[in-house]
Amino acid sequence: MPKHVSIQGFQGSFHEVAARQYFGAKPALLPCATFGAVVAHVMNGTAEAGLMAMENSLAGSILPNYLLLERHAIRITGEVYLPIHQHLLALPGITLAEIEAVHSHPMALRQCGEFLDRHPNWKLVETDDTGHSAQLLAENRTPGVAVVAGAQAAAQFGLHILVPAIHDDPHNYTRFLVLERAETAQPDPRADKASLYFHVSHAPGSLAGVLTRVAAHGFNLSKLQSCPRPGQPWHYGFHADVEFEEVTQLSALLTDLGPVTEELRVLGTYRRGSMATEHQTSLPTKEGTFLRSENWGS
Numbered sequence: 001m002p003k004h005v006s007i008q009g010f011q012g013s014f015h016e017v018a019a020r021q022y023f024g025a026k027p028a029l030l031p032c033a034t035f036g037a038v039v040a041h042v043m044n045g046t047a048e049a050g051l052m053a054m055e056n057s058l059a060g061s062i063l064p065n066y067l068l069l070e071r072h073a074i075r076i077t078g079e080v081y082l083p084i085h086q087h088l089l090a091l092p093g094i095t096l097a098e099i100e101a102v103h104s105h106p107m108a109l110r111q112c113g114e115f116l117d118r119h120p121n122w123k124l125v126e127t128d129d130t131g132h133s134a135q136l137l138a139e140n141r142t143p144g145v146a147v148v149a150g151a152q153a154a155a156q157f158g159l160h161i162l163v164p165a166i167h168d169d170p171h172n173y174t175r176f177l178v179l180e181r182a183e184t185a186q187p188d189p190r191a192d193k194a195s196l197y198f199h200v201s202h203a204p205g206s207l208a209g210v211l212t213r214v215a216a217h218g219f220n221l222s223k224l225q226s227c228p229r230p231g232q233p234w235h236y237g238f239h240a241d242v243e244f245e246e247v248t249q250l251s252a253l254l255t256d257l258g259p260v261t262e263e264l265r266v267l268g269t270y271r272r273g274s275m276a277t278e279h280q281t282s283l284p285t286k287e288g289t290f291l292r293s294e295n296w297g298s
């Protein structure tokens with residue numbers, strides 16, 4: 001169990017909930033304003049592990065985070081699926097008619113597009129974090145401002161849920177990855193999922209050759225994400241998540257993929273995350289340590 005876990009976000013954020021769901025109450029959480037800072041803590045050893053959101057079932061993938069996986073010697077050692085319930089939070093006593101601006105992380109705003117579109121006069125303000133937005137509203141008590149955040153943020157900072165469940169789809173999930181330094185990460189013999197990065201020749205049928213081999217080995221391709229290759233316009237690398245029954249099956253697949261790829265890397269092997277139930281979306285009764293961000297340069 002790590003002593004310190006870096007996360008993007010602050011108290012009351014969904015990253016905090018996901019980290020507590022995966023690691024429990026014991027590790028101290030290091031809040032970071034950016035995903036790059038999350039990875040930096042893992043790389044320089046100030047955190048033994050990091051937690052980073054990768055995709056949301058409504059808003060889609062966070063593409064810059066795939067580049068972080070490509071560029072740094074980190075390993076994926078786990079994943080968390082967290083149901084996301086977004087609410088419109090305001091100061092106690094504030095009514096809907098008084099709202100003039102809504103603050104939140106851009107991904108949270110995107111998840112609530114249908115609701116927000118019904119209020120075209122509201123100014124949408126993108127911030128670094130849902131929980132931090134709630135904290136600033138509670139501290140500054142700015143008139144006419146509401147925030148989009150979870151129920152845990154409302155409880156922690158004394159805000160009122162003005163409109164509950166404003167996300168576009170009730171089945172709203174975010175997938176988080178658990179990260180460790182490549183040099184210290186220990187392989188899990190029970191792994192049944194792997195994250196791969198590869199690129200192929202820029203020729204017709206190249207990608208199909210990879211996908212055909214994945215299918216022939218009986219793997220389930222649960223994710224395929226293309227990402228631009230820096231310095232090579234209109235050329236792409238691919239991130240693929242594959243699921244299997246036994247980790248020993250992976251070696252045969254990698255051997256078969258070698259001849260049809262120009263580069264092939266395993267970014268991590270780990271146990272599949274399970275879809276959390278409703279009662280798992282709040283913080284545990286006994287909260288763990290949450291270190292102030294200014295102490296860690298993030």
